[in-house]
Amino acid sequence: MKSFAPTYLEKIVLPQRLVTSIRQIGEHKGKQELYQQQAPEMLENLRQVAMIQSTESSNRLEGIVADEKRIWALVAEKTAPANRSEAEIAGYRDVLNTIHASYDHIPFTDGVVLQLHRDLMKYSGKEGGRWKSSANEITETLPDGSKNIRFVPVAPHQTPEAMRMLHDRYSELIRQQEWDPLLLIPFYVLDFLCIHPFLDGNGRMARLLTVLLLYHNGYEVGRYISLERIVEQTKESYYDTLYVSSQGWHQGKHDILPWTEYLLGTILAAYREFEGRFGRISSGAGSKTDMVLNAIEGMVADFSVADLARACPMVSQDMIRHLLAKLRKEGKVEPVSMGRFAKWRKLTA
Missing domain, CATH: 1.10.3290.10 (Fido-like domain)
Incomplete structure (x- = not known):
C-alpha cells in the first residue's frame, strides 16, 4: 500500500538516530540464544x-x-x-x-x-x-x-x-x-x-x-x-x-x-x-529475590502480594512480604491500602 x-x-531518507536504533536492536538480537x-x-x-x-x-x-x-x-x-x-x-x-x-x-x-x-x-x-x-x-x-x-x-x-x-x-x-x-x-x-x-x-x-x-x-x-x-x-x-x-x-x-x-x-x-x-x-544465580524484583518492575498498575506470588510461583508469600517491607524502607514501593488484600505501588526515582 x-x-x-x-x-x-525511494524518497525516504533515514536519520542517523534511526540507523543507530536498527544497529542496536540487531546487537541485542544476537544475544537472545x-x-x-x-x-x-x-x-x-x-x-x-x-x-x-x-x-x-x-x-x-x-x-x-x-x-x-x-x-x-x-x-x-x-x-x-x-x-x-x-x-x-x-x-x-x-x-x-x-x-x-x-x-x-x-x-x-x-x-x-x-x-x-x-x-x-x-x-x-x-x-x-x-x-x-x-x-x-x-x-x-x-x-x-x-x-x-x-x-x-x-x-x-x-x-x-x-x-x-x-x-x-x-x-x-x-x-x-x-x-x-x-x-x-x-x-x-x-x-x-x-x-x-x-x-x-x-x-x-x-x-x-x-x-x-x-x-x-x-x-x-x-x-x-x-x-x-x-x-x-x-x-x-x-x-x-x-x-x-x-x-x-x-x-x-x-x-x-x-x-x-x-x-x-x-x-x-x-x-x-x-x-x-x-x-x-x-x-544472582537466579535468586528468588531477583524474580520478585523483576515481577515488580513489570507491574503497570497497583499490585498485591497475591499478584507477585502468581508471577513468582517458586517464591513464598512470606518472602514476598519481607521483600516488600525492605523495599518500602528503601523508598522503592509504598502501600496503597492495608489489610489482608493490601495493594502496593512502585515509586519512581
Whole structure:
C-alpha cells in the first residue's frame, strides 16, 4: 500500500538516530540464544509475566478492563469469560498464545490475518474474520463532548484489495532483502491501521501482528518482555506519532518516520529491559529475590502480594512480604491500602 509504493520508498531518507536504533536492536538480537541457553527457568518466569501484561495492557488501551485476579485466571485458562470484557481478553490470550507457540508455522497472508481476527473475536459474540462492511472513521472526544475526526480509513469496498496489496508488497520487499525488516514492520503496521480493515479490534490486531512479524524476522523479545505494556506506558507518544504519520497517507505524502522511530524505540526499550533483567538474574544465580524484583518492575498498575506470588510461583508469600517491607524502607514501593488484600505501588526515582 501507500508506505510500500516504490515512488514513496525511494524518497525516504533515514536519520542517523534511526540507523543507530536498527544497529542496536540487531546487537541485542544476537544475544537472545545465549540468554535462552543460560537461564531457561528464569526466562520462563519472565515469559509468564509478559503474557499476562501483554494481554492486560493491549486490551486496557482499548478501554477493555477486568479485575486483575480475573485476568490472571483467564490467561492461565483456569476460568471462562464471565462478561464481554473478559471475552475480549480471552480472545487476545488465545491469539497471543498461538503466535508464541506457532509463529514459525504461520504464513503472513491476508487470509491468516482474517483467521487471527476470527480467533480474537470468538468469545465476544462480535463478527470476526471478515473485513469491515461499513465505514469506521477514527474519532476522538473533545473536552466539550464533541467528536473530532482524526483519520478517515480506506472505504469498506476497497478494503479487501488494499489488504491483498499490502501483503503482496510486504512479502515482495522481504524477499528482495533491500530494506531492513525493522523498517518494513512499522511501515506495515501504519498501513494496516490506516486501512483499519475491521469494524472492531484493529488496534489489538496491529499489536499482535507486530509481535508475529518480529518473530518471523528473528526478534523474540516479545516472548519475555511485554511490548504492549511499554506501549501503554508511552501511549501519548503512541497515539501522537500514529496521528502525525497518518496525515497525507491517502495521497502518499505522509511522513512515516515519526511512527517508525516510536516503534523501533519501543522494541529497543524492550531489549534493554530484557538484558537488564537477565543481567540481574544471572549475576544472582537466579535468586528468588531477583524474580520478585523483576515481577515488580513489570507491574503497570497497583499490585498485591497475591499478584507477585502468581508471577513468582517458586517464591513464598512470606518472602514476598519481607521483600516488600525492605523495599518500602528503601523508598522503592509504598502501600496503597492495608489489610489482608493490601495493594502496593512502585515509586519512581
